[in-house]
Amino acid sequence: QVQLVESGGGLVQAGGSLRLSCAASGRTFSAYAMGWFRQAPGKAREFVARINWSGSATYYADSVKGRFTISRDNAKNTVYLQMNSLKPEDTAVYYCAQDSVSYRLGHMAPNYWGQGTQVTVSS
Numbered sequence: 001q002v003q004l005v006e007s008g009g010g011l012v013q014a015g016g017s018l019r020l021s022c023a024a025s026g027r028t029f030s031a032y033a034m035g036w037f038r039q040a041p042g043k044a045r046e047f048v049a050r051i052n053w054s055g056s057a058t059y060y061a062d063s064v065k066g067r068f069t070i071s072r073d074n075a076k077n078t079v080y081l082q083m084n085s086l087k088p089e090d091t092a093v094y095y096c097a098q099d100s101v102s103y104r105l106g107h108m109a110p111n112y113w114g115q116g117t118q119v120t121v122s123s
Helices: none
Strands: 003-007 010-013 018-025 034-039 046-051 058-060 068-073 078-083 092-099 110-113 117-122
Touching (some): 003 092, 034 068, 046 068, 046 078, 058 068, 078 092
Antiparallel strands (some): 018 078, 046 058
């Protein structure tokens, strides 16, 4: 059974930074793309960033490009999201997710999700 456990959320002022972590267990972490998604109150869940199985390719939503960085440490079975220059509109519950197909190129289709971690950015 795959488990994804996020940590690192919290309350931060606009312009500040946070680093989210997601620890994975249950299957070969290094074989799957990982992603971060978020859901703000009253809104649909949206894609934030993804990273391929090796960490050699990343992709970002336009709204976070240049401010957020996704990375992974396959030795630690962990994916990270470094968030800089945070804005109030970044306030949401952030979820990490694991792709359903190993060694997939391009778009990911997650089938495992973490429980989420709250990020609140005050103005």
